[in-house]
Amino acid sequence: MSELLSVENLTMKFGGLTAIDDLSFHAKNNQITSIIGPNGAGKTTVFNCLTGFYKPTTGQMYLHQLDHKVSLRKYTDFKIAHVAKVARTFQNIRLFPAMSVLENLLVAQHNQLMIASGYSLYGLLNLKSYKEKEQKAVDKSKYWLDIIGLTHRADDNAGDLPYGDQRKLEIVRAMCIEPKLLCLDEPAAGLNPKESADLNKLLKFIKNEKKTGILLIEHDMSVVMGISDHVVVLNYGKKIFEGTADQTKKSKEVIEAYLGVDE
Amino acid sequence: MDKQDIIKSFKDSLFTGLIALALFGPIVGLRTASKGEGLFITPQWGIVFLLVGLCIFGRFLININSFRRTEFKFISVFNSKLSSITEDKAKHFAITGILFAVVFPFLPFTDRYFMDVAIMILTYIMLGWGLNIVVGLAGLLDLGYVAFYAVGAYSYALIATTFGWSFWICLPLAGIFAAFFGILLGFPVLRLRGDYLAIVTLGFGEIIRIILINWYEVTNGPDGITGIPRPSFFGLPFKRSPDEGEFSFHTFFGLEYSTMHRIIFLYYLILVLALITNYFTLKIRKLPVGRAWEALREDEIACKSLGVNPTNTKLTAFAIGAMFGGFAGSFFATRQAFISPESFTFIESAIIVAIVVLGGMGSQTGVVLASIFLIGITEIFRDLEQYRMIAFGGAMVLIMVFKPKGILANRKPTILMHGDKK
Numbered sequence: 001m002s003e004l005l006s007v008e009n010l011t012m013k014f015g016g017l018t019a020i021d022d023l024s025f026h027a028k029n030n031q032i033t034s035i036i037g038p039n040g041a042g043k044t045t046v047f048n049c050l051t052g053f054y055k056p057t058t059g060q061m062y063l064h065q066l067d068h069k070v071s072l073r074k075y076t077d078f079k080i081a082h083v084a085k086v087a088r089t090f091q092n093i094r095l096f097p098a099m100s101v102l103e104n105l106l107v108a109q110h111n112q113l114m115i116a117s118g119y120s121l122y123g124l125l126n127l128k129s130y131k132e133k134e135q136k137a138v139d140k141s142k143y144w145l146d147i148i149g150l151t152h153r154a155d156d157n158a159g160d161l162p163y164g165d166q167r168k169l170e171i172v173r174a175m176c177i178e179p180k181l182l183c184l185d186e187p188a189a190g191l192n193p194k195e196s197a198d199l200n201k202l203l204k205f206i207k208n209e210k211k212t213g214i215l216l217i218e219h220d221m222s223v224v225m226g227i228s229d230h231v232v233v234l235n236y237g238k239k240i241f242e243g244t245a246d247q248t249k250k251s252k253e254v255i256e257a258y259l260g261v262d263e
Numbered sequence: 264m265d266k267q268d269i270i271k272s273f274k275d276s277l278f279t280g281l282i283a284l285a286l287f288g289p290i291v292g293l294r295t296a297s298k299g300e301g302l303f304i305t306p307q308w309g310i311v312f313l314l315v316g317l318c319i320f321g322r323f324l325i326n327i328n329s330f331r332r333t334e335f336k337f338i339s340v341f342n343s344k345l346s347s348i349t350e351d352k353a354k355h356f357a358i359t360g361i362l363f364a365v366v367f368p369f370l371p372f373t374d375r376y377f378m379d380v381a382i383m384i385l386t387y388i389m390l391g392w393g394l395n396i397v398v399g400l401a402g403l404l405d406l407g408y409v410a411f412y413a414v415g416a417y418s419y420a421l422i423a424t425t426f427g428w429s430f431w432i433c434l435p436l437a438g439i440f441a442a443f444f445g446i447l448l449g450f451p452v453l454r455l456r457g458d459y460l461a462i463v464t465l466g467f468g469e470i471i472r473i474i475l476i477n478w479y480e481v482t483n484g485p486d487g488i489t490g491i492p493r494p495s496f497f498g499l500p501f502k503r504s505p506d507e508g509e510f511s512f513h514t515f516f517g518l519e520y521s522t523m524h525r526i527i528f529l530y531y532l533i534l535v536l537a538l539i540t541n542y543f544t545l546k547i548r549k550l551p552v553g554r555a556w557e558a559l560r561e562d563e564i565a566c567k568s569l570g571v572n573p574t575n576t577k578l579t580a581f582a583i584g585a586m587f588g589g590f591a592g593s594f595f596a597t598r599q600a601f602i603s604p605e606s607f608t609f610i611e612s613a614i615i616v617a618i619v620v621l622g623g624m625g626s627q628t629g630v631v632l633a634s635i636f637l638i639g640i641t642e643i644f645r646d647l648e649q650y651r652m653i654a655f656g657g658a659m660v661l662i663m664v665f666k667p668k669g670i671l672a673n674r675k676p677t678i679l680m681h682g683d684k685k
Contacts, residue, residue, distance in 0.1 A: 051568065082570030094568070096561035099554075100676035106551070107558040108569045113551035123550040124543075138680065154680035177570055 003064045004029045004213040005050075005181055010059035012045055012237075019045040021237040023059070027181070027215055027230070032207055034216045034224045036248075037234035038258050043217045044091060046234075047183050050215070051088045052080035063181060082111055087179035089170045091186050091217075097159025101150060101169060104158050105141035108176035113137055144172040148202060164195040168202060175206060181213045182206065188220040196220060200227050221259070225249065233258065272326030276319045283318035287311050325664060357628065364534055368527045378526045382533055382598065384638045386591055389537035391618040391630035392544055393587030398616065399625035400548065401580035402560025404461040407468025408615050410448070411441040411585035413475060413607035415592025420488040420602055421481070430494040434593045441589020442582040444471075449581035453574055456563070468612050475604040487603025493525065494532065494597050501525040529598050536594060540587045541627055547583070549677040556580050557625075557677075621662045623669025632670050633662070 005027040012020040020042045027033040035043050048054040050061055052075055061072040063084055070084055080086050096104050106113065116133035117123035123130050145151040148168040153161065158169060167187055174182055184203075188196050200223060206212050207227075218224045224231065224245070231248040233241040235257045241248060248254055292311040295302045367373060367381060390412065397405045418440040422433045452463050475482045482488070493501060496512050503520050505511035512528075513520045547553045555576045558566050563573055596602050618637060622629030637658055644654040662670060 053564075053567075078567045078570050078572050080570075081568055082572070088568050090565070090568070094562050094565035096558045096565065098561055098674060099557055100678075102678060102680050103554055103557075103676055106678065107554050107566070107571065110551050110555050110558075110569065110571045114555075117550050117552075120547060120550050120552050124546055134678075138678070142680065151680070155676055173569070 002029050003027075004031075005215070006062045006064070006069075007046075007050075008060045008062070010046070010049060010061065011057045012042070012049055012054060013057045019237050020049070020056070023234070023237070023239055025232045025239060025242060027213055029213050030207055030211055031229040032203060032214045032216055032227050033230045033232065034218060034228040034245075035232045035234060036218065036224055036258065037240075040236075041234040042237040043234055044185060045237075047088060047185055047215075047217065050080075050181075051086055051183060052076045052078075065180075081177055081179070085178065085180045086183065087174035087177050087181070088183040089174055089185055089187060091189065093163075093166050093170055095158040095166055095170055095173070098157060100155050101145070101158050101161070102138065102141055102154040104169065104173050105144065105176050106137055108173045109137045109140065111177075140176065144175060147205065148172055164191050164198075167191065167195075168199070171202065171206075175210065175212070179212060181215060183215045183217075185217050186219065187216070188218055188223045191220075193222070196223055199223065203227055269327075272323060275326055276323040279322040280315050280319040283315045284311070287314045360631065361538070368530055375523065375526065378523070378530055380638070380642050382526070382530050384634050385530070385533040385537050386595060387615065387618060387634045387638055388631055389533065389540050389591045389594075390588060390615045391622065391634055392537065392540045392627060393584050393591065394615050394619050395622075395625060395627065395630055396544055396547075396556070396587070397580050397584035398619050400544075400553065400560065401556040401577065402624075403577065403580060404457065404616075405464045405581075405584070406461045406609075406612050406616060407448070407464035407466070407471075408584070408588055409607045409609070409612040410468040410471035411444060411588030412592040412595070412611065413471050413604075414444045414585075415441045415589030416596040416602050416607070417475065417482060417488070417592075418589070419593035419596045420491045423492050423597075424488060424490060427492070429498075430492070430593075430597055434590060437593040438586045438589040441592065442586040445581040445583075445585025445588075446578055448585075449578040453577055465609070465612070468607075468609060472604050472607050475607070482604075485604060487601055487605075488596075489601050491596050491600045491602065493600060494528070496528055501528065529594075533594055533598075536590055540590070543587075544627065552576065552579060554677055617659060621659060621669055623666075623672040625674060626669065626671040629669055629671035636662070636670075 003026055006024075007026070008024050010020055010023045011018065023042075023046065025033075035046060037043055045054065049056045050072060052072070055076070056073070062069040063072055063086065064070075072080065072084055072086065075084050081088075096107065099107070113134065114120075117130045118127075142151060142154070145154055148165070148171075150161070150165055150169065153165075158166065161169065167190075171182075171184065171187060187203075188199055191199060203214060203216075204227060207214055216224070216228065225248075228245045231241075231243060231245055232239060233248060233251075233254050240257060241251050241254045243251070249259070288311055291314065292307055294305050294307055296305050297303070364385075368378060390408070394405065394408045397403050397408070415437040419433045419437040422428060422436055423430070448464065448467050452460055455463055476485050478484070495501070499510055499512045499515050501513075501524055502511040505514060512518075512524055518524070548557075555566070555571050558569075558571065559573060559576055566573055566576075595606070599606075614637065618630055618633045621637070622631070622633035637655060640658045641651050641655050644651040647654070666672070
């Protein structure tokens with residue numbers, strides 16, 4: 001299994017507060033790597049550094065391609081998704097609520113469609129080549145909607161979907177940019193047990209069929225322990241443990257800091 | 264509705280009356296009049312009490328309405344009529360509207376005054392449609408849209424008077440200039456959103472107006488630019504007596520000379536320009552860039568996470584919106600043949616924003632209805648002179664009370680997977 005992401009000595013300071021302290025870990029291709037830890041441990045900050053929303057104080061993040069590695073520090077903002085192909089979802093769902101489900105997925109394919117529409121020129125002229133590309137984008141959206149079973153609601157507003165479906169839609173929207181690394185920030189938050197099980201299936205499908213590496217922040221241990229290949233545990237910005245799900249469950253430090261003991 | 268509610272709403276209305284008294288008391292009640300030497304205050308308590316009474320009564324009605332379990336029947340009927348327009352009959356409505364607009368100049372009751380009002384309404388419709396791209400689609404509240412209108416008007420006026428080029432060359436040039444100013448404004452405000460963006464654009468509108476007043480060498484300052492060439496009918500001028508060896512419109516077609524020819528031509532000109540704006544907007548809304556505008560309005564952070572470049576997306580919205588403002592400005596200049604900075608004050612921006620917001624953000628038909636309603640009402644109450652702005656304000660209040668999201672607020676998806684079933 002080849003390396004996909006390596007984070008080396010990442011440190012992020014906000015004024016006097018050190019949110020991430022000298023963090024190093026690796027994530028591999030075709031694996032689900034979970035980051036767990038108590039609230040305020042710096043998990044979302046790691047995501048924000050990886051996806052270009054923050055610039056880390058020090059440290060390096062590399063995304064491994066076939067024969068070379070790309071430093072994620074070089075890219076900021078929208079280029080992380082556009083050039084480096086790192087996609088993410090958010091802790092509080094960020095869909096485009098007043099736009100239809102299909103439109104949400106098409107916005108994710110904006111950059112290809114923009115080129116296909118000749119930066120709007122071909123599109124304005126109604127050229128056939130654009131129509132074909134647009135149809136392809138719709139087909140791709142349909143493919144993903146079929147997988148999460150929302151095809152019949154494609155023309156409804158995304159904001160009108162039930163909460164669980166919105167979560168799934170946000171994940172497949174991120175998949176529409178064909179990422180190499182997918183970062184999911186608490187995808188199971190607020191889901192009932194059946195929806196969590198569905199989510200597990202979807203994530204396994206993405207990992208196995210799409211060969212996409214997944215980085216997962218999650219508090220729901222049924223999700224984390226059920227699907228993670230690798231677990232990184234943070235506390236106060238420091239890595240306190242790293243290993244497989246089973247090892248993590250047994251680790252004394254992790255139980256003390258986060259998992260707790262059954263009474 | 265029980266007794267409690269009535270008492271509550273009555274108390275609330277009295278409170279409204281108190282606020283109205285505090286406002287109208289000094290503003291309307293105390294009037295200064297000069298008698299002989301010095302100023303004297305003449306109180307006008309009668310009017311004040313009338314206004315305060317009106318406010319109490321109006322507030323009471325609104326309260327009663329909102330406390331009722333069901334809405335008043337006429338409102339729900341009105342609302343369902345409006346929503347039926349958007350769902351089933353949108354297309355019929357648009358076609359009927361355009362047909363009516365085309366035959367309007369030849370209807371028996373149409374006179375010069377009606378034509379002037381129609382041209383004015385169409386100008387506002389076009390401006391509304393242009394601003395709709397920026398405010399309605401991209402969600403960038405621009406309170407200085409009149410700046411682009413002014414840039415379009417002045418570039419048209421300056422190019423036409425300096426080089427003597429024809430309307431059809433100056434028009435696109437003016438549009439390009441305005442678009443350039445749109446990008447110029449766009450750059451510094453890229454990071455701003457909401458209220459902050461509104462303040463900066465408002466300032467930009469004022470900057471342009473003040474430059475127009477003070478850059479005397481170029482813009483002729485407050486005196487404005489006179490003698491702007493009128494548009495010609497594909498080379499045929501609308502003159503009573505054409506020069507030797509030349510035709511004018513009426514001699515070429517063998518018609519009796521009439522000033523109405525020019526007015527009718529201007530009417531069709533603005534109609535075509537407005538329809539082009541509309542067509543373009545409807546079209547580009549369905550393209551990736553249009554979808555990105557709307558996505559940006561919904562959630563900028565999500566856009567970034569999907570690789571949409573917010574800078575370019577915002578700048579295109581500003582530039583295209585400004586371009587149509589520039590076209591409208593050129594039309595304004597050629598119609599008036601005289602422009603001065605006075606025509607481009609903040610109130611114009613405010614009216615255009617009001618049209619877009621009251622029409623229902625992003626709704627093209629809504630802009631038409633709001634323009635007709637707002638401009639029409641101020642025209643109907645023209646006899647009231649300065650007080651007609653009260654009618655304007657009243658119209659805005661009415662729309663906001665009964666249709667808080669704008670006249671037509673439902674949005675149709677730009678692309679459908681299952682076709683148009685409804």
